[in-house]
Amino acid sequence: MKKDNLLHYKGYSAKPEYSVEDKIFYGRILGIEDLVDFHSESAKDIEAQFQNAVDDYLAFCEEIGKTPQKEYSGMFNVRISPELHRKLFMTAQSEGVSLNKVVEQAISAYV
Numbered sequence: 244m245k246k247d248n249l250l251h252y253k254g255y256s257a258k259p260e261y262s263v264e265d266k267i268f269y270g271r272i273l274g275i276e277d278l279v280d281f282h283s284e285s286a287k288d289i290e291a292q293f294q295n296a297v298d299d300y301l302a303f304c305e306e307i308g309k310t311p312q313k314e315y316s317g318m319f320n321v322r323i324s325p326e327l328h329r330k331l332f333m334t335a336q337s338e339g340v341s342l343n344k345v346v347e348q349a350i351s352a353y354v
Contacts (some may be wrong), residue, residue: 250293253301254313257281259289271299274314321346
């Protein structure tokens, strides 16, 4: 399994980075439009700072009555040519799987 170097907590992810200029580790929650960031002077403390940022975000959303954003639902629309759509459907049908499964396998192979 490929190591992604991401922090994960309560369904949220972040990729910490280091600023040479500021001499701090920093990051932001990925996959949401709300800006939730965090930082630490210590690499050992960055995961705790990320978790605190997530907890603070969830508490803030609850306080103001907002539904917190989540990373990804797993659903999205894709526009492709009718010919490619036909080929995908035919492949799925010949393999006895859903069109979604064929697309999921293709994307998994790509990434």
